[in-house]
Amino acid sequence: MIAPNMATMLAFITTDADCSPALLRKLLKRAVNADGSFNRITVDSDTSTSDTVAIMANGASDAPKLTAAGKHHDAFAKALDEVCQDLAYQVISDGEGVNHVIRVVIRNAASDTEAVRLARSVADSPLVKTAVHGHDPNWGRIAMAVGKAGAKLDPQKMTIQIGKTSVYRHGQPAKFDAGRVSDTMNQPEVTITVDLDLGEAGATVLGCDLSRDYIRINADYTT
Amino acid sequence: MIAPNMATMLAFITTDADCSPALLRKLLKRAVNADGSFNRITVDSDTSTSDTVAIMANGASDAPKLTAAGKHHDAFAKALDEVCQDLAYQVISDGEGVNHVIRVVIRNAASDTEAVRLARSVADSPLVKTAVHGHDPNWGRIAMAVGKAGAKLDPQKMTIQIGKTSVYRHGQPAKFDAGRVSDTMNQPEVTITVDLDLGEAGATVLGCDLSRDYIRINADYTT
Numbered sequence: 001m002i003a004p005n006m007a008t009m010l011a012f013i014t015t016d017a018d019c020s021p022a023l024l025r026k027l028l029k030r031a032v033n034a035d036g037s038f039n040r041i042t043v044d045s046d047t048s049t050s051d052t053v054a055i056m057a058n059g060a061s062d063a064p065k066l067t068a069a070g071k072h073h074d075a076f077a078k079a080l081d082e083v084c085q086d087l088a089y090q091v092i093s094d095g096e097g098v099n100h101v102i103r104v105v106i107r108n109a110a111s112d113t114e115a116v117r118l119a120r121s122v123a124d125s126p127l128v129k130t131a132v133h134g135h136d137p138n139w140g141r142i143a144m145a146v147g148k149a150g151a152k153l154d155p156q157k158m159t160i161q162i163g164k165t166s167v168y169r170h171g172q173p174a175k176f177d178a179g180r181v182s183d184t185m186n187q188p189e190v191t192i193t194v195d196l197d198l199g200e201a202g203a204t205v206l207g208c209d210l211s212r213d214y215i216r217i218n219a220d221y222t223t
Numbered sequence: 224m225i226a227p228n229m230a231t232m233l234a235f236i237t238t239d240a241d242c243s244p245a246l247l248r249k250l251l252k253r254a255v256n257a258d259g260s261f262n263r264i265t266v267d268s269d270t271s272t273s274d275t276v277a278i279m280a281n282g283a284s285d286a287p288k289l290t291a292a293g294k295h296h297d298a299f300a301k302a303l304d305e306v307c308q309d310l311a312y313q314v315i316s317d318g319e320g321v322n323h324v325i326r327v328v329i330r331n332a333a334s335d336t337e338a339v340r341l342a343r344s345v346a347d348s349p350l351v352k353t354a355v356h357g358h359d360p361n362w363g364r365i366a367m368a369v370g371k372a373g374a375k376l377d378p379q380k381m382t383i384q385i386g387k388t389s390v391y392r393h394g395q396p397a398k399f400d401a402g403r404v405s406d407t408m409n410q411p412e413v414t415i416t417v418d419l420d421l422g423e424a425g426a427t428v429l430g431c432d433l434s435r436d437y438i439r440i441n442a443d444y445t446t
Contacts, residue, residue: 044349046364047371126267126349126433127441134442141269148270210349210442212435218350219357219433 009051011038011087017076018059019066026068027077028055031084035204036103038088040116042207043095044214045124053084092206093188097213100132100190107195107202114151115203121149122192123207132190133209137181139167146194157197162190232274234261234310240299241282242289249291250300251278254307258427259326261311263339265430266318267437268347276307315429316411320436323355323413327428330418337374338426344372345415346430355413356432360404362390369417380420385413 013028032038032053059065066076092101104122109115122128125145131138139160146153146160160168163184165176184190190209236251255261255276282288289299315324327345332338345351348368354361362383369376369383383391386407388399407413 045371046348046350046367049367049370125269126437127269130438130441133438134444136442136444144269144272147272148268210438212438214349215353215356215433215435215438218353219359221357221359 009048009091011053011084013053013055013080013083015055015057016059016061017057017063017066018061019057019076023066023068024055024057027080028053028084030077031080034081034085036088036206037081037084038091040119040203040205041088041092042120042123042205043092043098044210045120055080089206092208095208095214096217097211097215098208099211100185100188100209102129102132102207102209103189103191104205104207105191105193105202106204107193108198109196109201109203110152110199112201112203114149115201116205118146118149118151118194118196119203119205121145122194123205126210128192129207129210132185133211135182135185137162137165137167137176137178137185139173142192142194143168152198153196154198159193159195159197161193161195232271232314234276234307236276236278236303236306238278238280238303239282239284240280240286240289241284242280242299246289246291247278247280250303251276251307253300254303257304257308259311259429260304260307261314263342263426263428264311264315265343265346265428266315266321267433268343278303312429315431318431318437319440320434320438321431322434323408323411323432325352325355325430325432326412326414327430328414328416328425329427330416330425331421332419332424332426333375333422335424335426337372338424339428341369341372341374341417341419342426342428344368345417346428349433351415352430352433355408356434358405358408360385360388360390360399360401360408362396365415365417366391375421376419377421382416382418382420384416384418 038053063072064070066072102123104119106115106119109118122142122145125141127141128145131141142160156171159166162181165181166174167176168174261276286295287293289295325346327342329338329342332341345365345368348364350364351368354364365383379394382389382393385404388404389397390399391397
């Protein structure tokens with residue numbers, strides 16, 4: 001999770017809510033692990049050593065103190081999730097050489113842990129990333145990245161969609177208009193959905209395509 | 224572990240040794256997991272679904288039957304390791320857009336499992352791979368890839384070498400001639416050695432640099 005040249009990501013969030021540090025910490029932890037938030041994005045799987053997200057509340061608001069049982073809690077939590085997701089999206093969009101944000105959605109996995117692992121495996125696969133770069137609706141690479149994650153899986157139950165088009169269904173390649181799906185991949189955001197039909201867990205991880213510019217930016221300078 | 228266009232790797236090894244299928248299977252399993260052998264190479268971490276290594280023995284040799292306790296056992300095992308390592312090296316050298324084979328050597332890790340995980344983490348890191356592509360002696364990226372593997376680690380004990388030059392020693396960047404190390408990285412094979420000084424386990428994984436040609440080969444064709 002990086003910006004060019006191994007810079008460190010520092011995100012500061014401020015609020016005028018009146019909120020205890022303990023509750024604020026709990027809500028921030030939830031927000032950075034929400035679908036598509038800071039802990040659910042990957043440019044290249046390489047983790048910076050000092051990424052930081054901080055939140056500060058000064059209590060200057062006239063609203064009542066925020067408590068876990070209070071009536072504003074859920075709205076505040078949802079807003080904080082959205083702020084983190086929005087910032088995380090900007091980090092990915094601004095990744096080295098990125099042309100496409102890839103939204104990897106895992107549905108009906110056996111567990112939350114496996115759902116996140118599967119989503120990361122697809123989002124970090126160089127072959128999936130280059131396929132998106134080339135607008136190639138290559139379901140075989142997606143199936144490969146799902147398979148190598150080592151999670152519970154039944155190919156006969158699995159469905160893979162690119163955008164809204166099923167490209168693989170229940171163990172078989174689906175019939176689809178490759179030209180039209182390729183056109184939908186030539187957009188700023190490409191969604192890959194894998195439905196495992198095994199359980200009720202899900203996860204969304206945001207990745208990006210892998211381009212010559214990624215190589216240029218990361219290879220063509222010296223320390 | 225792939226060749227261009229998601230082709231499948233098929234390796235066939237033949238011998239005229241007289242050897243039981245059980246012993247041959249055991250020796251082959253050992254050989255494919257040897258340092259730098261088939262299960263210790265990675266072009267891009269993306270695993271083909273049907274890579275195969277097969278060995279066949281017809282027993283036509285005049286040599287005595289090969290047995291686990293026999294006097295030819297160790298020599299045969301060593302030869303088989305070398306055949307597998309040599310073939311695996313050819314696979315990596317022939318990877319998509321490869322200019323440099325990267326030999327990642329982990330020394331004195333806490334366990335064999337962790338040593339392999341650490342070696343893979345360095346060999347699969349896009350930032351390490353692009354640094355090698357650009358001949359950049361960037362020890363920070365190597366330390367990052369070691370750190371993100373989640374293995375037991377003490378930075379104060381760790382030493383990182385590129386070729387024969389220490390670039391990081393016991394928690395501190397080492398003084399070295401960056402131009403000279405960069406020159407040694409402009410060779411067909413670049414060795415990165417990480418000594419953890421924690422235990423007695425080790426592993427060697429072969430990877431490769433990440434180049435624009437990798438992108439070209441994997442992005443610029445359609446299924």
